[in-house]
Amino acid sequence: MHIVVCIKQVPDSAQIRVHPVTNTIMRQGVPAIINPFDLFALEEALRLKDRMGGRVTVLTMGPPQAEDALRKAVSFGVDDTILLTDRAFAGADTLATSYALAQTIRKIGEEHPVDLVFTGKQTIDGDTAQVGPGIAKRLGLQLLTYVSGIDAVDLQNREITVRRRAEGGVQVIRTRLPALITMLEGTNQIRYASMDDMFRAARFEVRKWNKDMAGIEDVGKIGLKGSPTVVSKVFAPKPKAVKAQIIGSGLDSQGMAAALVDTLFAQHPRLGKELQHASH
Amino acid sequence: MSENNAAPAKAKGKKRLELDPRLAAYQGIWVFVEMERGRVHPVSWELLGEGRKLADILGVELAAVVLGGSEEAVEAASAEAFTYGADLAHVVADPVLTEYRNEPYTKAMTDLVNRHQPEILLLGATTLGRDLAGSVATTLQTGLTADCTELAIDPDNRGLLATRPTFGGSLLCTIQTLNYRPQMATVRPRVMAMPEADPVRVGRIVREAFDLSEESIIAKVLEFIPDEAQEQAQLAYADIIVAGGRGLGKAENFQLIWDLAAVLGAEVGGSRPVTHAGWISADRQVGQSGKTVRPKLYIAAGISGAIQHRVGMEASDVIIAINNDPNAPIFEFATYGLVGDALRILPALTEAFRSRLAVNRLAS
Ligand SMILES: Cc1cc2nc3c(=O)[nH]c(=O)nc-3n(C[C@H](O)[C@H](O)[C@H](O)COP(=O)(O)OP(=O)(O)OC[C@H]3O[C@@H](n4cnc5c(N)ncnc54)[C@H](O)[C@@H]3O)c2cc1C
Ligand SMILES: Nc1ncnc2c1ncn2[C@@H]1O[C@H](COP(=O)(O)O)[C@@H](O)[C@H]1O
Numbered sequence: 001m002h003i004v005v006c007i008k009q010v011p012d013s014a015q016i017r018v019h020p021v022t023n024t025i026m027r028q029g030v031p032a033i034i035n036p037f038d039l040f041a042l043e044e045a046l047r048l049k050d051r052m053g054g055r056v057t058v059l060t061m062g063p064p065q066a067e068d069a070l071r072k073a074v075s076f077g078v079d080d081t082i083l084l085t086d087r088a089f090a091g092a093d094t095l096a097t098s099y100a101l102a103q104t105i106r107k108i109g110e111e112h113p114v115d116l117v118f119t120g121k122q123t124i125d126g127d128t129a130q131v132g133p134g135i136a137k138r139l140g141l142q143l144l145t146y147v148s149g150i151d152a153v154d155l156q157n158r159e160i161t162v163r164r165r166a167e168g169g170v171q172v173i174r175t176r177l178p179a180l181i182t183m184l185e186g187t188n189q190i191r192y193a194s195m196d197d198m199f200r201a202a203r204f205e206v207r208k209w210n211k212d213m214a215g216i217e218d219v220g221k222i223g224l225k226g227s228p229t230v231v232s233k234v235f236a237p238k239p240k241a242v243k244a245q246i247i248g249s250g251l252d253s254q255g256m257a258a259a260l261v262d263t264l265f266a267q268h269p270r271l272g273k274e275l276q277h278a279s280h
Numbered sequence: 281m282s283e284n285n286a287a288p289a290k291a292k293g294k295k296r297l298e299l300d301p302r303l304a305a306y307q308g309i310w311v312f313v314e315m316e317r318g319r320v321h322p323v324s325w326e327l328l329g330e331g332r333k334l335a336d337i338l339g340v341e342l343a344a345v346v347l348g349g350s351e352e353a354v355e356a357a358s359a360e361a362f363t364y365g366a367d368l369a370h371v372v373a374d375p376v377l378t379e380y381r382n383e384p385y386t387k388a389m390t391d392l393v394n395r396h397q398p399e400i401l402l403l404g405a406t407t408l409g410r411d412l413a414g415s416v417a418t419t420l421q422t423g424l425t426a427d428c429t430e431l432a433i434d435p436d437n438r439g440l441l442a443t444r445p446t447f448g449g450s451l452l453c454t455i456q457t458l459n460y461r462p463q464m465a466t467v468r469p470r471v472m473a474m475p476e477a478d479p480v481r482v483g484r485i486v487r488e489a490f491d492l493s494e495e496s497i498i499a500k501v502l503e504f505i506p507d508e509a510q511e512q513a514q515l516a517y518a519d520i521i522v523a524g525g526r527g528l529g530k531a532e533n534f535q536l537i538w539d540l541a542a543v544l545g546a547e548v549g550g551s552r553p554v555t556h557a558g559w560i561s562a563d564r565q566v567g568q569s570g571k572t573v574r575p576k577l578y579i580a581a582g583i584s585g586a587i588q589h590r591v592g593m594e595a596s597d598v599i600i601a602i603n604n605d606p607n608a609p610i611f612e613f614a615t616y617g618l619v620g621d622a623l624r625i626l627p628a629l630t631e632a633f634r635s636r637l638a639v640n641r642l643a644s
Contacts, residue, residue: 016447098418124569125447128426133382133414142498143382145411161502166380167316167408169506173381175499186562228423228460234446234453237587240594244601244610244617256618257628260600261636263616268598271576276644278520278545279637 001054001155003045004105005078005118006135007038009062009069010125034069037120039190041183044150045118046077046191052153054115055079057108061089061100067206075193075201082108086210091224094126098134099221104214105139115155117141117180129182136180144173145182153177299437299459306461309335310398311366312389313346313357314408316380317504320357322474322517323404325364327467329475330431331402332365334440337433343398344369347388349378355485362483364475369483370396372490379501380408384492386415392488393420398462400440402431405466413466423457424464429471429591440465449568449587469516470572470595515564518547521575523566523593524559525551527582527603527622531559536626537581543634549573551583567592579629581622585610602626 011030019026034042045056058073060066061084070081084104092100105114117139119132129145136143146165151172153160161174165184193201211222220226247263248256265272311331314321328344335342344361348354351373358369370392376384389412393401401416403409405427417424425442429452432441439456440463446453457463515521522544524537534554541548548564555565566573568588578596583589585601585608593599594613601614602622611617618625 013447016450093423094414095418095421095423127446128414128424129410130414130417130424130426133411134418137386137415137418143411143415145382146407165407166504167314167321167406168319169504171379171501172503172505173499173501228421228457229425229455230458231453232441232456234451236450237452237591240613243612244599244614246606246611246617246619249619253620253624253628254632256620256625257632260616260618260629261632264598264600265636271598272640274519274576275544275633276637276640279543279633 001048001052001115001153002057002112003048003054003116003118004057004059004108004114005038005042005045005073006101006131007042007058007060007069007073007120008035008123008126009033009060009066010035010123013124032065032068034072035120035123035125037122037124037183037185039120040185040187041118041120041181042073042076042078043188043190044181044183045116047188048116048150048153052155055112057082057112059084059101059104059108061085061092061097061104064208067208070206071201071204074204075197076191077194077197081204081206083206083208084214085208088211088219088223091227092222093227093229094128094130094134095228096222096224096226098131098138099226100211100214100216101131102135102138103216104209105135107209107213107215115177116153116160117178119180119182121146121182121185132180132182139178139180142175142177142179144175144179146184147181148184148187150181303459303461306397306399308340308343308396308398309338309400310343310345310370310393310402310462311361312401312403312409312412313344313361313369314404314406315346315348315353315357316408318353320360321404321406321408321469323406323409323467323469324361325477326469326472326474327402327404328361328364328366330467330472331400332475334400334431334433335367338399338438340399341367343367345389345392346371347377347385348373349375358483358485360477363477363479363481365478365481367483368486370486370488372488374490374492376492376494376497379504380411381497381499381501382411382415383497383499385412386419387492388490389416390419391490393462395488399438401462401464403464403466405468409466413464417464420462422460422462422464423455424466425455425457426466428465428467431465431467439463445568445591449591468572470574473574515547515549515566516571516573518573519575520544520546520577521549521566521573521593521596522546522579522581523549523551523583524554524581524622525583525589526553527584528554528559529582529623531557533623534559536623536630540579540626540630540633543630543637544577546577546579547575551586551589580610580614581626583610584608585612585614602629
């Protein structure tokens with residue numbers, strides 16, 4: 001079985017700050033990490049390999065530094081890595097990104113046919129959850145989003161059975177391979193890198209492909225040109241004009257609580273009625 | 281790369297481009313009415329409310345798209361869609377659409393779009409809506425903006441201005457789909473206000489042909505395991521929410537939140553660190569990567585008010601913040617603030633509400 005996992009290198013947004021005056025992002029010194037949601041996809045792929053054998057290829061599209069994310073993936077035990085990197089990809093939106101990744105997966109499949117593609121649920125920088133479905137549609141793969149567990153993979157009959165999060169419940173769904181799975185968060189925990197794999201990662205030869213190597217001929221479909229959406233404006237949220245009214249300062253907890261309840265019932269009679277109703 | 285949703289593109293000049301005549305033919309606003317197991321997700325009505333405003337600005341019709349397994353189901357949902365502002369409903373009733381599956385829904389939706397050519401298509405950013413929107417946008421080769429918090433029309437070119445948070449919510453960005461139609465966007469539940477239903481409002485039902493046999497659909501649903509009612513937090517649509525944050529110190533202290541919630545008949549929520557630590561379940565997380573809520577009352581104890589939490593709850597009518605740091609960001613936008621130790625104030629508040637509610641009950 002051959003599994004391709006798509007991961008993205010993202011800035012650790014917990015550490016991103018916005019410049020208070022210019023409203024620009026201060027990226028300097030912000031560490032880059034593997035998109036946390038993608039680790040659930042990676043671990044699930046590795047577990048399938050543990051169970052059934054086969055190979056795991058990890059793919060990322062990004063700047064040359066994204067090689068670090070792939071090296072990290074090697075330390076968890078993946079077999080092969082592809083860094084898709086080309087200036088022509090700059091400014092891609094999700095449609096252009098899914099095109100570039102889909103073409104690359106097609107190319108990877110020429111070396112070893114692909115049975116399963118994994119992506120994360122979403123990225124923490126793009127945050128759209130669109131790239132996974134996009135790749136699936138372009139490659140004609142069966143799409144399984146928000147998967148929380150894989151019940152069975154039957155390579156003989158080319159079938160897969162998974163559990164996926166639906167509105168109001170869990171769907172157990174069976175479909176055909178090849179398929180694309182977007183993995184739900186919290187479904188597993190990424191393994192620790194073994195010593196051997198860490199050494200292997202340090203020396204690992206990451207394959208770097210440009211657009212031509214990935215078999216992308218139509219530059220109208222990638223980068224800024226291939227992106228239907230454009231960002232026309234970036235701005236800071238409006239600060240709220242009024243700050244909180246501090247209640248009962250100087251009083252003890254009981255005093256504060258009483259003052260608050262008084263204020264609430266006096267200032268918001270309709271809310272008071274709601275509370276009365278809800279508490280019944 | 282792949283950060284168009286983040287980095288401003290150098291495409292400003294393109295804004296005033298004349299729309300290709302083929303694309304200019306796309307007219308009208310569509311809202312996908314999301315129905316699962318006979319129940320319409322309320323986000324559909326919220327979107328119709330918003331869609332109505334956009335349609336009035338553009339002077340075009342607002343259509344609901346209702347896909348379902350039976351005539352009764354789609355008719356009932358259409359009738360309700362009219363009360364929330366739809367002028368017409370494009371309906372497909374077919375047994376293959378009884379349960380959501382990507383394949384038949386994507387086919388039904390893309391067929392309809394190609395047939396009728398709407399300029400704007402809005403869907404809820406639910407698990408179902410996101411699954412469908414991403415597939416439809418790719419199939420149609422058009423732009424899709426996810427998780428919008430504001431929708432408007434560009435007076436210069438009648439285009440959709442879709443605004444969404446970016447960089448973990450620290451900034452907002454406005455995204456346009458230039459030379460592609462339809463312009464697609466998803467919006468999370470509770471981000472838009474619920475419109476007032478007009479019970480006498482009616483519209484036209486347009487029955488649409490659809491030809492897809494069960495045999496030709498590859499994916500089969502073997503089983504549906506509904507969430508247990510008590511497990512499933514109804515956070516998004518709760519009227520009163522009591523939420524706790526890392527400031528409560530440890531898991532056991534979260535009991536104080538449950539106690540206050542019990543007295544108020546409230547739902548319980550929390551910030552990301554507490555759901556990550558397992559003090560409460562993940563579906564109770566409020567915020568950018570959790571749920572958006574807009575209750576009548578939101579009580580936040582030991583929550584700093586980081587932007588990612590704030591975007592999920594600032595539309596609440598009244599916000600009460602309890603925090604021992606008078607400079608905590610949450611006091612910048614809460615309605616009322618109590619500065620002090622939540623571990624002391626919460627039990628006092630529980631008692632104060634309990635006795636006030638009891639007194640009122642006696643008086644009434
Ligand atoms: C991509 C991304 C997505 C995110 N999504 C979400 C999200 O959906 N939801 C979310 O909540 N967060 C989210 N976060 C995290 C967010 O940035 C904050 O880290 C988080 O909201 C902080 O939680 P907190 O306020 O509980 O904890 P803290 O920031 O640690 O704040 C604790 C507060 O408690 C106060 N306190 C301490 N002791 C007491 C006491 N005894 N009594 C009263 N007050 C006390 C402190 O003064 C402090 O203000 C996200 C972050 C990122 C990067
Ligand atoms: N540049 C990229 N390279 C590889 N995989 C990506 C890239 N962008 C997105 N993905 C994958 O697509 C998923 C959804 O991304 P998004 O649509 O940005 O939320 C991610 O979790 C990744 O698995």
